[in-house]
Amino acid sequence: MAVSVTLSGETPSPGAADELASLVRTAGGRVVATVSQNRAFPDSSTFVGKGKLEELKASVEACGVTSVVFDHNLAPAQVSRLEEAVGCKVLDRTELIMSIFARQARTSESKLQVELAQLRYALPRLSGMWHHLSRLGGGIGTRGPGETQLEVDKRKARARIRVLEKELERIAGRRDRLSRRRSDVFNVALTGYTNTGKSTLLNSICGSEAYSADKLFATLDSTTRRLDSPGGGTVFSDTVGFIDRLPEELIASFYSTLSVVREADLLLLVGDASHPCRDLQTESVRATLERIGAGGVPRLQVWNKMDIVSPDSAPVGGILVSALTGAGLPDLLAAVECERRSRLDWFRLTLSGSDGRLENWLHENCVMESFERAGEGTRTLAGALMGIGSVRERLADEDPSSWTLEPVPWADVSCSSESGRCRNG
Ligand SMILES: Nc1nc2c(ncn2[C@@H]2O[C@H](COP(=O)(O)OP(=O)(O)OP(=O)(O)O)[C@@H](O)[C@H]2O)c(=O)[nH]1
Numbered sequence: 001m002a003v004s005v006t007l008s009g010e011t012p013s014p015g016a017a018d019e020l021a022s023l024v025r026t027a028g029g030r031v032v033a034t035v036s037q038n039r040a041f042p043d044s045s046t047f048v049g050k051g052k053l054e055e056l057k058a059s060v061e062a063c064g065v066t067s068v069v070f071d072h073n074l075a076p077a078q079v080s081r082l083e084e085a086v087g088c089k090v091l092d093r094t095e096l097i098m099s100i101f102a103r104q105a106r107t108s109e110s111k112l113q114v115e116l117a118q119l120r121y122a123l124p125r126l127s128g129m130w131h132h133l134s135r136l137g138g139g140i141g142t143r144g145p146g147e148t149q150l151e152v153d154k155r156k157a158r159a160r161i162r163v164l165e166k167e168l169e170r171i172a173g174r175r176d177r178l179s180r181r182r183s184d185v186f187n188v189a190l191t192g193y194t195n196t197g198k199s200t201l202l203n204s205i206c207g208s209e210a211y212s213a214d215k216l217f218a219t220l221d222s223t224t225r226r227l228d229s230p231g232g233g234t235v236f237s238d239t240v241g242f243i244d245r246l247p248e249e250l251i252a253s254f255y256s257t258l259s260v261v262r263e264a265d266l267l268l269l270v271g272d273a274s275h276p277c278r279d280l281q282t283e284s285v286r287a288t289l290e291r292i293g294a295g296g297v298p299r300l301q302v303w304n305k306m307d308i309v310s311p312d313s314a315p316v317g318g319i320l321v322s323a324l325t326g327a328g329l330p331d332l333l334a335a336v337e338c339e340r341r342s343r344l345d346w347f348r349l350t351l352s353g354s355d356g357r358l359e360n361w362l363h364e365n366c367v368m369e370s371f372e373r374a375g376e377g378t379r380t381l382a383g384a385l386m387g388i389g390s391v392r393e394r395l396a397d398e399d400p401s402s403w404t405l406e407p408v409p410w411a412d413v414s415c416s417s418e419s420g421r422c423r424n425g
């Protein structure tokens with residue numbers, strides 16, 4: 001059973017009911033009835049008002065419901081009172097999302113991250129739960145047995161949180177050492193609302209087999225694939241998707257997994273063009289990117305699932321693709337390549353004489369926009385992602401009279417070359 005309450009000052013989101021049903025489905029349940037209410041503010045004791053509570057209780061009995069899910073977050077004492085009143089389990093939005101993360105976690109890192117988020121959410125709420133229980137048992141101000149148990153529980157939770165934090169730090173450190181963010185490649189992260197097709201897109205771009213499914217939060221770990229091209233290549237990363245009101249505790253626990261987004265050179269904001277709430281989802285993704293500290297990373301809007309969108313309802317702007325059919329992928333890759341080129345340090349190098357080893361080095365490490373041989377000399381317009389300093393360093397091994405190096409602004413390169421010209425993404 002789903003309960004959605006719209007409080008004053010909140011704009012009811014048109015897709016919220018469907019999204020809640022989808023969350024319940026992914027958590028292994030099914031919404032059999034929905035109760036909604038508009039209230040100025042939540043009831044401090046039971047969140048919904050008395051009349052609505054009666055309605056809720058009657059529906060629970062009539063439909064044989066096993067859990068009631070609220071689309072808001074509840075105070076622990078509200079959960080206890082609601083459970084007493086309706087006679088079944090009551091979950092709030094954060095607990096529901098965390099239970100999905102717990103179900104979908106496959107690697108030991110994501111399992112530990114979810115456990116940490118759940119404990120961080122539960123810890124400050126233990127007092128409320130015990131306060132409620134001790135009030136049921138003893139008089140006001142009495143230090144009942146609940147309070148002693150509360151201290152024990154809090155101590156245990158804090159100790160476990162410390163163990164989890166240490167273990168996660170160790171795992172993240174090891175991963176960072178193995179796959180250190182490389183500055184000589186262009187790092188692109190696919191990010192966006194959950195279920196928009198990010199993993200499917202990674203697979204079609206890189207020919208990989210990342211897990212994709214018609215489920216919310218199918219991906220909880222970061223996957224990285226390299227697409228080789230001259231001058232360092234491009235690394236694409238796929239990671240955990242976002243949702244409206246993503247719990248703070250999950251953001252904190254998944255901080256290191258989300259580093260691929262924070263540290264990316266370019267974000268592909270993958271939206272589901274076929275979703276009726278695609279614009280609201282994109283807004284929510286933008287807000288979440290700010291929350292995780294990736295608000296300043298350059299981005300391209302990509303609209304996926306165009307194979308099931310009629311031309312008259314296609315989004316305006318952005319790159320339109322279908323990860324399933326491959327339509328639009330060449331345009332997407334061209335736009336990424338253009339972004340990459342715009343970040344290179346461009347230079348014109350003139351060599352008197354020909355040096356095979358140096359030329360090989362240039363071909364391996366730089367994007368060669370043009371390469372001309374004239375008599376004994378060679379002249380090239382090239383760009384390097386690792387910076388012109390590295391090119392100078394390499395040239396330091398050569399006779400200084402045999403070369404001249406001159407920086408060239410990207411604007412000059414993009415104006416003079418067809419391949420370097422950016423298309424509007
Ligand atoms: N019709 C259509 N379906 C697609 C397309 N791309 C992905 N899908 C489907 O959308 C569903 C979600 O795909 P995923 O790639 O798992 O989505 P995701 O964004 O990685 O999802 P999370 O990891 O849960 O955040 C799957 O059922 C895919 O088959 C597409 O271009 N067209």
Ligand SMILES: [Mg+2]
Nearest residue numbers: 198199218219
């Ligand atoms: Mg995925």
